[in-house]
Amino acid sequence: MTDFHSPDARAAAALPLDLAEVRVRFAPSPTGSLHIGGSRLVMYNVLFAHGQARRAGKGGKFILRIEDTDQKRFVEGSAEGLMDGLAWLGLEWDEGPDIGGPYAPYVQSERQHHYREAADQLLANGHAYRCFCTPERLQRVRDDQVKRNLPPGYDRHCRNLGADEIQAKLDAGETFVVRILMPLEGETRFVDLLRGEIVFQNDKIEDLVLLKSDGYPTYHLAVVVDDHEMDITHVTRGPEWIPTAPIHVQLYEALGYEMPIFAHMPLILSPNGGKLSKRDGSAALADFRERGYLPEALLNYLALLGWSLDGKTEFFTMADLLEHFTIERVSAAPSTFDRDKLDWLNQQWINHHLTVEDLAVRCLPFLIAAGTIEEGPHDATHPTYGQVLVAAGLLKDRIRHLTEAPDLMSYFLADELHPYDSALLMPKRVEPAAALGMLKAFREVLPEIDLASHDATEARLRALADELGVKAGQLFMPIRVAATGRTQSPGLFDTLAAIGQDRVARRLDAAIELLEG
């Protein structure tokens, strides 16, 4: 049997020699927002198909399919939101509900007859049976089992109904579901790409429902049928599907389908334990977008959460990932979501991998939303772009999230300063009178200084500190606060230059008034 401890062996198993094209799919149900874990799964799929497979000289396609077989949980607009999120991340699909493809339709509710045919085939060849049990009876059975401390599950009540009994119920118009007829003996095994062989005892597996009474298939029937019909070569999905994988394996065999390669990807855990969920602040991709994360940083972080190239390389662009990702290096162990590291990566991306122009443009929507600047196009043609660009240049290595832009840039972009505490004007160990003196002294020489010149401003201010007999820092702080309304800012001379002669003068006057009043 394959030695899955060897990376080479896993690599070989991932891309069998006779495989011409990798076809992987992401098949979400349109029941809510796209989870961060789903986003990572899509990325791994894309990297595997478009990266690893193509590098190996094979074809590689990533398919998007909507699994809307549960009418009750359907949420309007969720499929659109999902595609929106993936597009934002820059993850593209080759076939899907919106762009079509050779295997259309890519929406399960439009593929009904396939499932019904498969169910009929299973019914005919004895791998499935009709079950007429009512939901009430099933609930009763379960309650009873729980009460008696038995493992809850369907008691296979309808498994051995006679042909005439079945006919009678059908004639009477009783509704039914179709259940898989699991073998009661033996075992079902399959190879998971990340874990090696997994074995299940057949008698421990339930006769799960394949076709619901409303005629819709359950996930189990639908995935198997669609994955087969869409020629999916690698079934990638979350680890929560491992327990029902034997059902799928049985179905592949019973239907005479060729077995795909299974790869159950790892789970993303919450720092509080358990699956990462809404309760952990945010688990939805859209939340990260709103909170000012760069898609590049998120992708970078997600790639590293469960995968590594060499344990040392930290920065990856999508292009890097396409060049280096291999699915067999994805860890089977679940990993905990670490907000701190994501934040660090986001800041690193802003500080070192984004151009100032790019940063400025990305800040625009956040500045507009906050009302810091006027409505306008989200690009360099925005009327205030020039000022935003200057501010972005100064704040580039101080911004962690784009959402901070409105606050950090406010004193560059707005004419009026937010009210601030006059105490800020007086640094520690500086008397109020001294602070006032310094501000007045600066105000007096301001007209002689060309703020646009960093060097001239610095020379004059340092000289002024000497004249006043104080340390440079003691003089700079009151000026900084007067000009910006806060104690933290980019370098003082650049900051003054960006704010401009007139506004600096006005803000100085206001500060002096504040101290005198």
Next chain:
RNA sequence: GCCCCCAUGGUCUAGCGGCCUAGGACGUCACCCUUUCAAGGUGAAGAUCGCGGGUUCGAAUCCCGCUGGGGGUACCA
């Protein structure tokens, strides 16, 4: 309860039987740079590789058990 998966510092990870006195990164702390805050630089603390048995001349690496964590247990996906 039953079934299944996983297990290297707080977190993400490297490691594929000797190169490991276990490497990198986040976080933490200290120092340097410095007009503040960042960024950057240097350094430190932090892991008896979950525990116990094997196999082997030799194990973080292979095997078994245990423990811990997680997942599943629907006419949801």
